[in-house]
Amino acid sequence: KAGVTQTPRYLIKTRGQQVTLSCSPISGHRSVSWYQQTPGQGLQFLFEYFSETQRNKGNFPGRFSGRQFSNSRSEMNVSTLELGDSALYLCATSRSSGSGNEQFFGPGTRLTVL
């Protein structure tokens, strides 16, 4: 079956702009989590959505937001981009929301902010 799909794969924006990233989960997966990966901070949890509801939120400013649609696809939005938002954004999906679930990661969207 198809894996986790993230679009776009690469994105270049300038400071102050906003960006929307998309994640399509594996069929049957209802939980989608988002992570930011940078060389300095490593992998950091942004938020998790399950059945269109935010279940968990990491320690990121309000400029970072997300949502989930009825078909479980998820989008995350970053407004007023800053240079420090340059990162690889990964989404991970699983069948349910609960510790210990195997999560499947997408290839990521690499965002560069100039």
Added chain:
Amino acid sequence: AQSVTQLDSQVPVFEEAPVELRCNYSSSVSVYLFWYVQYPNQGLQLLLKYLSGSTLVESINGFEAEFNKSQTSFHLRKPSVHISDTAEYFCAVSENKGNKLTFGGGTRVLVKP
């Protein structure tokens, strides 16, 4: 709050030699433990996980990890590495808060011929 420490940021190793990647965590509650691998320009892939039961867990490609509750460790080992094992390895914990994972800083393994 939980945290994960991977003591080695880089580990060079010769092909067919053994390797051990160290992972220590801190948490006030019971946790689930994971090792993920990331190949260049790819997402993360689950290598193995500890949920309960036997403290020694194995993957299909020869890796194993042992959960040590008293030392709060979950070290990853492979008795004989291949060139294809060159990748970055991440230890992660989940603390019964949905699917949230807290990751260590990662260990880059470079296998030399």
